[in-house]
Each structure stands twice: as C-alpha cells, then as structure tokens.
Amino acid sequence: MSGNELFSLILMAAILMGIGVFVAQPLLRAKPENILNDEYEESPMQHLLSRKDSIYTALKDLEFDFSTGKLSDGDYEALREKFSTEAADVLKEIDETESGVKSAKKSAKRKKTAPSVCGACGFKPQPGDRFCQSCGSRLA
Secondary structure, rough: OOOHHHHHHHHHHHHHHHHHHHHHHHEEEEEEEOOOOOOOOOOOHHHHHHHHHHHHHHHHHHHHHHHHOOOOOHHHHHHHHHHHHHHHHHHHHHHHHHHHHHHHHHHHHHHHOOOOOOOOOOOOOOOOOOOOOOOOOOOO
C-alpha cells in the first residue's frame, strides 16, 4: 500500500465516522424529563366541541352509507335518531357552558365598576375610572 492509498483510507474512515456521529446525535442527546408527559389539558368546552364535530362527521358518514345502499332503511333511521339525539344533547351542554362563561364574565365586569363617589373628596367618578378626576386618589 502506498502512502496515497493509506491517506485515502484514513480520510474515508474519518468521513464515515463523522457521518455516523451526525446520524447518531439525536440518539445520544439527553432526553428531557417531561417528554412523556402530556401537558395539553382539554377544557370542558373543547371536549364538547370535539364531541359535536365527531357526531356531525358520523351523521355525514351515515348519510353517505345510506345513499350508497350500505344501510337498510331501518338501520338508517335507528342510527340517525341516535346521532341526532346525541347531537342535541351536546349542543344543549355547549349552550349551558357558554351561558355559564358569559355570566361569569358579566359578574367579573360588575365587580370592576367604579364606586359611586370618591372616598377622599366626594367627586362622582365615571365608570371604568381607576383614579379620581378631582383629587387624583386611587378609587377602591
């Protein structure tokens, strides 16, 4: 073996080792502790909306299966009634949840209203004022 061939082999071995390290790098990296933890928490409203979407999809699939002749009239009517009732229940729950959220927001807004008069000087502030326009004191 000549010096040129030996240099070529060493260079190729170094390149292959570099490629091997590059490819293996994700496997050698330390894994974060929370990689298996599911940090996504679904709110009740998101769960209801997801259920609504799945029921609507099931109804569309049911309509398609019936129109292509895969379902009998009796099966179609029974399944359609079941999904329609379930959809109505979910929509009712969504309305109740939304009205609960809206009433909570309204009560929070009511708590933020300004007092009827300034405690320091007796000036009547405008709704939403944080400081008295007359004396500059902070409103409770």
